[in-house]
Amino acid sequence: xxxxxxxxxxxxxxxxxxxxxxxxxxxxxxxxxxxxxxxxxxxxxxxxxxxxxxxxxxxxxxxxxxxxxxxxxxxxxxxxxxxxxxxxxxxxxxxxxxxxxxxxxxxxxxxxxxxxxxxxxxxxxxxxxxxxxxxxxxxxxxxxxxxxxxxxxxxxxxxxxxxxxxxxxxxxxxxxxxxxxxxxxxxxxxxxxxxxxxxxxxxxxxxxxxxxxxxxxxxxxxxxxxxxxxxxxxxxxxxxxxxxxxxxxxxxxxxxxxxxxxxxxxxxxxxxxxxxxxxxxxxxxxxxxxxxxxxxxxxxxxxxxxxxxxxxxxx
Numbered sequence: 001x002x003x004x005x006x007x008x009x010x011x012x013x014x015x016x017x018x019x020x021x022x023x024x025x026x027x028x029x030x031x032x033x034x035x036x037x038x039x040x041x042x043x044x045x046x047x048x049x050x051x052x053x054x055x056x057x058x059x060x061x062x063x064x065x066x067x068x069x070x071x072x073x074x075x076x077x078x079x080x081x082x083x084x085x086x087x088x089x090x091x092x093x094x095x096x097x098x099x100x101x102x103x104x105x106x107x108x109x110x111x112x113x114x115x116x117x118x119x120x121x122x123x124x125x126x127x128x129x130x131x132x133x134x135x136x137x138x139x140x141x142x143x144x145x146x147x148x149x150x151x152x153x154x155x156x157x158x159x160x161x162x163x164x165x166x167x168x169x170x171x172x173x174x175x176x177x178x179x180x181x182x183x184x185x186x187x188x189x190x191x192x193x194x195x196x197x198x199x200x201x202x203x204x205x206x207x208x209x210x211x212x213x214x215x216x217x218x219x220x221x222x223x224x225x226x227x228x229x230x231x232x233x234x235x236x237x238x239x240x241x242x243x244x245x246x247x248x249x250x251x252x253x254x255x256x257x258x259x260x261x262x263x264x265x266x267x268x269x270x271x272x273x274x275x276x277x278x279x280x281x282x283x284x285x286x287x288x289x290x291x292x293x294x295x296x297x298x299x300x301x302x303x304x305x306x307x308x309x310x311x312x313x314x315x
Contacts, residue, residue, distance in 0.1 A: 005055045005086050007305045010047065012060030012072035015093060018274050019059045021294030026302060031056075033079075035072055043068070045075045047083055055305050056085040057128075059297075062096030062115075063276040064255065070096060070115065074122045081123035089126040089304065090119055093275035093297065094223075094251045098133035116140040128300060130275055130293065131222045131250040146310045148300055150250035150273050151178075153291050155185045157271065158218070158248075167191050167215040167242075169208075171233050179220050191217070193233045213241030223251035224272070227258035231265035238266045251275050252290075254282045262287055 009026075010033040011019035023030045032048035058080060060073040073090060080088045100111035112134075119127065120143060127145040132138065138145050158166075166188045170179035172195055183190040191210030217237045224230055224247070234245040245266055252272035259281045262270055272278075273293045282288055296313070303310050 005053050007301075008049075008051050008054045008056045008085075009301070010056065010058050010076060010080075012058075012069060012076060014061040014063050014069040014072070014277065015059045017277055018061075018093060018292075018294055018297070021274070021292055022059065022298040022301065025295045025298035033076065035076070043071050043075050045072070045079045047076075047079050050083075051080060052084040053086045055087050055089075056080045057089045057091050057301055057305075059091040059093070061094040061276055062092060063094050064253070066096040070118075074118060077119070077122040077124055087125045088123060089128055089301075090124045091297065091301070092127065092129045093293065095129045095132055095137070098137055101134045101137055112137050113140045126304070128297070128304065130273075130297070133222055146300060146304065148293075148296060148310075148313070150275070150293060150296075151182050151185065152313070153273060153293055153296060154220075154248045154271060155182070157291055158186060163216060163218075165215050165243075167210070167212055167217050169193060169210075169212070169217050169219045169233070169237060171195075171219055171221045171229060175221065178222075182220050191237075193219075193236060195229065195233070208236055208240050212237050215242055216244045216246070217242040219245065219247040221247070221249045223253055224249045224258065224270070225253045226256050227254070227261040227265075230270075231261050231267065234265055234267050244268055246270065248272070250293075252278060252282065252288070254279060258282075259285050259288070 008031045010031040012035050019030055034046045036044045038044055058076045060069055062070045077088055097111040097115045130148045131150050138147055168183040168188055168190055170176045170192045180190055191212050194207040194209055219233055230247055237245050246269040247267055248271035250273050270288050273291050275293055300310050
């Protein structure tokens with residue numbers, strides 16, 4: 001049974017271009033919301049239309065600057081609840097702090113759980129997100145959460161280009177399950193990069209498990225941050241006989257000197273999505289190609305609003 005109330009979409013400053021694409025896919029107008037700053041930097045939000053009794057979707061990636069965009073989303077939620085929206089869904093194309101999902105050493109927080117608590121405390125009724133760094137974060141929420149996979153976007157694109165002699169590569173042993181499913185969709189073999197990480201954001205490639213000699217290697221991951229791990233894995237694959245090395249990742253954080261590292265590497269192409277708006281430097285890099293998730297997220301929003309199955313998007 002379709003949701004009885006009207007559908008309204010609003011966004012913060014992190015996801016304006018993506019939201020425009022989602023609205024275009026849905027054939028609807030984006031809702032009016034002003035997200036500005038006071039002179040001291042505090043976030044100021046005003047929703048510019050009546051949303052009483054509406055089914056409201058608030059779209060904002062927690063992309064850099066992460067804290068600013070997270071606070072924007074929380075304040076948007078509060079504004080929508082106080083304006084008597086019937087249901088509020090927080091749409092986080094990229095869920096920040098997802099790497100802090102457990103206590104891996106003494107006296108550290110579980111910040112992903114803290115963020116989930118903040119969203120629920122602000123009044124979120126439902127969450128829609130894409131490619132969580134760790135799938136178990138879904139269990140941090142006691143409200144419905146729909147977890148989309150960017151795999152379908154990459155699979156459709158790769159199949160349309162007709163790559164031959166391809167091998168999909170997992171960048172570490174922890175990602176093997178997801179990468180194996182991706183390789184299965186493409187009906188190609190799987191290889192694994194076995195690495196050791198001495199400290200955060202520093203990776204040392206140790207070995208490659210699987211046959212990459214004479215093949216086109218495609219490294220598959222959920223995000224690219226500093227690109228240090230990525231370029232070392234690419235070099236290891238090239239050293240072991242791969243004729244070409246490319247990569248794809250849903251979330252393009254590209255922090256620090258990531259873009260320069262990609263330019264200086266053996267990578268021929270890096271496919272990413274628009275879950276995070278690219279910096280000017282990344283947008284100008286001819287090795288980086290952006291695929292839009294707007295149709296995927298837009299279709300998920302339509303199905304949630306009309307109370308249809310979301311999981312069938314991935315069957």
